[in-house]
Amino acid sequence: MATIKDVAKLAGVSPSTVSRVIAGSNRISLETKNRVQRAMEQLNYVPNAIARSLARSHTHTIGFALSRRADQAFSNPFFSEVMRGMSTVAQARGYNILLSISLNPEDELSKCLQLVRERRVDGLILSTSRVKDPLIAALSEEEAPFVVIGRCMERPVLSVNNDNVKAGYNATVHLLEEGYREIAYLSGASDLVVTIDRMNGYKQALIERGLPLVEERIGVADFSEQDGYEALCQMKERGVSLDAVVASDDLLALGALQFAERYGLRVPEDLGVVGFNDTPLMVYTHPPLTSVRILSYELGVEAMDLLIDALENPDKKRLKKEIVLPSELIVRGSSRRRGKAE
Amino acid sequence: MATIKDVAKLAGVSPSTVSRVIAGSNRISLETKNRVQRAMEQLNYVPNAIARSLARSHTHTIGFALSRRADQAFSNPFFSEVMRGMSTVAQARGYNILLSISLNPEDELSKCLQLVRERRVDGLILSTSRVKDPLIAALSEEEAPFVVIGRCMERPVLSVNNDNVKAGYNATVHLLEEGYREIAYLSGASDLVVTIDRMNGYKQALIERGLPLVEERIGVADFSEQDGYEALCQMKERGVSLDAVVASDDLLALGALQFAERYGLRVPEDLGVVGFNDTPLMVYTHPPLTSVRILSYELGVEAMDLLIDALENPDKKRLKKEIVLPSELIVRGSSRRRGKAE
DNA sequence: CTGTTAGCGCGTTCAC
């Protein structure tokens, strides 16, 4: 494998000259430039990225942290889409993506710190955020550049989020307008900021319409259909009445559908259901699932752009920008009973 | 950020000594070893991975190539699972994963070559294989270490695959045993080795049972429900009769379900359907989808292990091992009509 | 415009 020296030798110049034509320096004669380029082609020369990184002390690599719970949570294409978005930008701006999948938040923390301290990545993108997130705290202390997909409640950070409060609010209002009154909320892991925000939107809608906020109608479940199903069954068995469910994830909404089946409830007549993420396959549930569409691809795009901007403009680094992307409620059969025969 | 020199200075030794305790050299006195370790802790020292890579001329990083069509194809968790498997092994063996998502095979080729030539990765894992795959050819010529998830028809390569021919065969035999006789096959992109293998299994089953092999019953579609739907509609409109479908992907099977609805065919009575991948959400289709379960997580595990083994045992490098993992047909409502009232 | 000199941070002989 040819090195910069080989090229220099062949072209009859010094390595630094070669380095200059690679960098596209303008103070270089057209003639030697051509000569060098010919030599590079002839030797099939490609600069060694590692050596470059060492010399310039940055890697042009971004780490993406995914903890397994998050991963399985969204066995829907949410993260695939985010990654596609990130990847598009990374590609365009000359960056690479290093993947870090962990089994739990503790591992995630140590692996991310490792990546940063080893200087393997220039910055990190975090896939979710929790209340008092230790990872965010550690990274902040380390002064490592990072952006979180989600929101940080404790301190200003670079972040890209969707309007979860509003989305939760809209979903709930929609159910109210369809005539549902006893609306339950299915939360994901209770320390995830997303699910808390969505819940707050839900609460806000109820309060605004003067409806009672029944704590027993709020169920906490891991992001899985099974858990969603069980949470609702427990509610029912405790004698809590409900005629609709706002589920903070489509998988949980699926659990709600199962729950309806178990108790012989008709959807949407007896139970209205709305989920989150608008997972493509949810079109095929019976009835098709109403869901909040999240701009996951765009989330990835914005996150990567934000991080690279911060990286490349050290002056702006201190400005902790927070981007919020809109969501859209996609109404389908699972929540539309207005005008239907009762 | 502390360097090896800082540690050396603090411990009152030379950098090479520090290097030795990092490497776990045994010819070092316990005393200085402890002294160095204390210094490392005190300075919160972590070796710079880039400098290491340069000195040792390998990165401990594996590239994973995904081309977008493959990605969207499997908006099911197939690749997530593969990645989880790869990640587990990578973690355990001290490797990192660099992600390379491309929009098309051409981009994929150039990006992968780039990664290898830049020496950014020690090796690559390819997510799919095509007939006369240019990427495989290029990588072979480059003598870059890589393993393909799938199979290479032209030359021996390191590969991890599932038993697609047998799986296609089993799926078809199952339909035959359920009494279906006019079985169609829905292929994915016609140059993907997976889909070809599955088709050959399908053909073999028909031939074995003495049934005619009707070329018109083989439809080619991209991996999407829409395409699957359209392929079958075209078949129908051309007057081709069919009473069952083997779809090389669950999404295509979904298209078959749509097709059935469109033409008022009852599933499984009038149309039997079996898909591939056993996507979790397919349990919720009506009726639940029969599908071939692929060991995607294990595929990732084996691929990563195979690659790292080859990397770390240069002597074995020449041995082009090909691993095949079993699959399992999960029978559900969409293909079970035996014993049912007709 | 171009070459020389010094690193970037670490691994690895080769001596002592």
Added chain:
DNA sequence: GTGAACGCGCTAACAG
């Protein structure tokens, strides 16, 4: 057992 010296391949500051 330990240190000095050199090299990995490239960039950057300084001359000229």
